[in-house]
Amino acid sequence: MALVEFDKETCTKCGACAAICSAGIIYYRKNSYPRLFPGTADICLRCGHCVAVCPTDSVIHQELSLEKCLPIDKKLGVTFGQVAQLIKSRRSIREFQDKPVSKDIIERIIDVARYAPTGHNNQEVRWLVVNDRQKMKELATVGADWMRWTAKNVPGMAEMLVDPIKRLDAGYDVFLRDAPALVAAYAEKDDPIAATDCAIALGYFDLAANTLGLGCCWAGFFYFAAGAFPAMIKSVALPEGMACYGALMLGYPKYKYQRIPPRKPARIIYRQ
Numbered sequence: 001m002a003l004v005e006f007d008k009e010t011c012t013k014c015g016a017c018a019a020i021c022s023a024g025i026i027y028y029r030k031n032s033y034p035r036l037f038p039g040t041a042d043i044c045l046r047c048g049h050c051v052a053v054c055p056t057d058s059v060i061h062q063e064l065s066l067e068k069c070l071p072i073d074k075k076l077g078v079t080f081g082q083v084a085q086l087i088k089s090r091r092s093i094r095e096f097q098d099k100p101v102s103k104d105i106i107e108r109i110i111d112v113a114r115y116a117p118t119g120h121n122n123q124e125v126r127w128l129v130v131n132d133r134q135k136m137k138e139l140a141t142v143g144a145d146w147m148r149w150t151a152k153n154v155p156g157m158a159e160m161l162v163d164p165i166k167r168l169d170a171g172y173d174v175f176l177r178d179a180p181a182l183v184a185a186y187a188e189k190d191d192p193i194a195a196t197d198c199a200i201a202l203g204y205f206d207l208a209a210n211t212l213g214l215g216c217c218w219a220g221f222f223y224f225a226a227g228a229f230p231a232m233i234k235s236v237a238l239p240e241g242m243a244c245y246g247a248l249m250l251g252y253p254k255y256k257y258q259r260i261p262p263r264k265p266a267r268i269i270y271r272q
């Protein structure tokens, strides 16, 4: 059986499956049934577009059955206005309630974020979750050491860290903001597209988390430390060959925002 077949009883010969196939492996001529170019099973990205676009459920993909490709619930469509407000009202949260974030809710959000696009449909983004108070404290302590070490040893960083270190010295957790949880995205060290894939996935996570009453803040300091500071690398303990490409602090916001602060106007250039 070929990797992708087409049900001739129901296929309307519209050609949509061939038109949208990103690998271009579905052959189609007007008024004829589509078919898979022979010997192209390895080229298929397993993106599922052919199954998802077919209006008559006529594409039979051996690895992406109709049962696996859930129908889109049209009643749940969102408006531009709703998405715009979600994106614009999302804030970086740095003050959290003293309330744990359950594994269940984090997994619910990851289950959405894993649908973010990935280069070549690789889906190689992995997730590191810390929602244990003790472990968060350990990371914050190692992070504080990283900040002090970096200020002394990394040229160009000292100035940027003067004020954060003053706040650290005053007992404030500038590194992880006393967040109850951290979610990091990691992937193969030498994957050239992983940084982009992970950033998109975390962006999706951030937005989805907001719809459930949670708030996030990009953990830039953590990201630097996790890639360079031996004590942090040890504490994070990613599997061999993997690198952290970004992380979010996560928790229930202590304060509610009432307004949307302005941002720079979009700088756009056009070419003709």
Ligand SMILES: Cc1cc2nc3c(=O)[nH]c(=O)nc-3n(C[C@H](O)[C@H](O)[C@H](O)COP(=O)(O)O)c2cc1C
Pocket: 090, 091, 092, 093, 094, 217, 218, 219, 220, 221, 222
């Ligand atoms: C890549 C990246 C790294 C960041 N790292 C930190 C960080 O380590 N600590 C922090 O408090 N905020 C961090 N932020 C949050 C920014 O300061 C914040 O996005 C910016 O001030 C705009 O605020 P808004 O996100 O509420 O619009 C980071 C943001 C990004 C995109």
